[in-house]
Amino acid sequence: MAKETVRVLVTGAAGQIGYALVPMIARGVMLGPDQPVILHMLDIPPAAEALNGVKMELVDAAFPLLKGVVATTDVVEACTGVNIAVMVGGFPRKEGMERKDVMSKNVSIYRSQASALEKHAAANCKVLVVANPANTNALILKEFAPSIPEKNITCLTRLDHNRALGQISERLNVQVSDVKNVIIWGNHSSTQYPDVNHATVKTPSGEKSVRELIKDDEWLNAEFITTVQQRGAAIIKARKLSSALSAASSACDHIRDWVLGTPEGTWVSMGVYSDGSYNVPAGLIYSFPVTCQNGEWKIVQGLHIDEFSRKKLDLTADELSEEKALAYSCLS
Numbered sequence: 001m002a003k004e005t006v007r008v009l010v011t012g013a014a015g016q017i018g019y020a021l022v023p024m025i026a027r028g029v030m031l032g033p034d035q036p037v038i039l040h041m042l043d044i045p046p047a048a049e050a051l052n053g054v055k056m057e058l059v060d061a062a063f064p065l066l067k068g069v070v071a072t073t074d075v076v077e078a079c080t081g082v083n084i085a086v087m088v089g090g091f092p093r094k095e096g097m098e099r100k101d102v103m104s105k106n107v108s109i110y111r112s113q114a115s116a117l118e119k120h121a122a123a124n125c126k127v128l129v130v131a132n133p134a135n136t137n138a139l140i141l142k143e144f145a146p147s148i149p150e151k152n153i154t155c156l157t158r159l160d161h162n163r164a165l166g167q168i169s170e171r172l173n174v175q176v177s178d179v180k181n182v183i184i185w186g187n188h189s190s191t192q193y194p195d196v197n198h199a200t201v202k203t204p205s206g207e208k209s210v211r212e213l214i215k216d217d218e219w220l221n222a223e224f225i226t227t228v229q230q231r232g233a234a235i236i237k238a239r240k241l242s243s244a245l246s247a248a249s250s251a252c253d254h255i256r257d258w259v260l261g262t263p264e265g266t267w268v269s270m271g272v273y274s275d276g277s278y279n280v281p282a283g284l285i286y287s288f289p290v291t292c293q294n295g296e297w298k299i300v301q302g303l304h305i306d307e308f309s310r311k312k313l314d315l316t317a318d319e320l321s322e323e324k325a326l327a328y329s330c331l332s
């Protein structure tokens with residue numbers, strides 16, 4: 001029997017991540033090759049013409065799974081009936097702007113879009129915030145959409161997770177698909193902690209720990225961590241634009257695993273509402289290792305955290321607490 005069509009919202013759809021993301025969704029990369037979709041694309045009035053151009057291209061590409069396209073600058077129309085919301089739209093930092101200026105603009109965007117989602121999205125809509133500061137935008141969205149269950153509001157750290165897998169695979173000269181169970185803890189920022197202490201690689205003689213195979217703790221505890229933390233900045237330096245295809249692909253990975261489940265024995269990283277696991281303060285959107293089943297994520301419990309890791313988990317939590325305070329000060 002054909003599956004019921006799913007409505008997927010992409011905000012900021014005329015931007016560069018949007019341009020990479022919408023064809024992936026229309027091709028079934030996000031929800032599977034048998035899942036029909038209707039795309040809802042939102043942008044702001046100055047981008048309306050470009051947004052219409054993206055819609056024209058979607059029509060021209062004749063995607064068999066794409067059952068309709070709503071391209072609009074009206075947030076209510078965009079949010080109505082959506083089952084999945086990927087929030088990419090936001091205000092980027094410009095020359096001469098203070099961090100607080102950007103935070104205050106995004107806080108007000110996420111506050112109003114939270115209300116629209118709460119009122120008009122389908123029941124049980126799953127939300128992924130991509131736009132920076134991703135964790136804090138997601139937290140504001142949660143605060144202003146109190147009737148959306150907190151477990152339904154997440155932010156993207158899967159790109160950082162995938163970057164960590166990529167670095168390990170390059171270093172060991174193994175297939176990236178044979179590396180698993182890295183963890184990104186904390187904020188999608190340069191304080192994030194990419195942790196390989198539980199990561200493994202599939203080898204002809206069985207699964208081996210990444211530390212055992214790399215045999216270079218100095219590299220793993222320093223250069224590897226900063227490379228992953230700074231990868232976004234390195235892409236901006238190289239492309240003069242921030243990451244887009246990898247961000248779009250990772251957003252698809254995030255939603256696919258959330259909806260369709262993580263493979264047995266594998267976890268992924270997602271920014272989720274902290275319940276105090278691993279002594280991370282409750283009430284932050286913090287990236288944890290999670291497994292997903294039946295459309296629900298669960299934080300992986302019981303992993304040993306050594307002293308080195310503890311400091312890093314706390315540092316990125318402190319930054320998130322500061323961002324939260326800054327966001328609240330913008331609201332008052």
Ligand SMILES: NC(=O)c1ccc[n+]([C@@H]2O[C@H](COP(=O)([O-])OP(=O)(O)OC[C@H]3O[C@@H](n4cnc5c(N)ncnc54)[C@H](O)[C@@H]3O)[C@@H](O)[C@H]2O)c1
Pocket residue numbers: 011012013014015016017018042043044047088089090091092109129130131132133134156157159160188242243244247
């Ligand atoms: N979490 C991650 O891993 C990750 C990775 C890459 C980029 N990002 C962030 O994603 C965001 C988007 O990046 P991009 O390169 O696509 O930027 P972009 O500037 O190309 O696109 C952003 C789009 O958002 C639109 N927009 C602005 N305000 C809006 C609003 N109120 N409602 C709807 N749309 C609005 C803009 O008009 C623009 O089309 C940025 O904040 C970027 O820093 C996050």
Ligand SMILES: O=C(O)C[C@H](O)C(=O)O
Pocket residue numbers: 132159231232233235242243
């Ligand atoms: O680093 C950035 O500012 C862009 C984005 O968040 C990324 O990680 O590529």
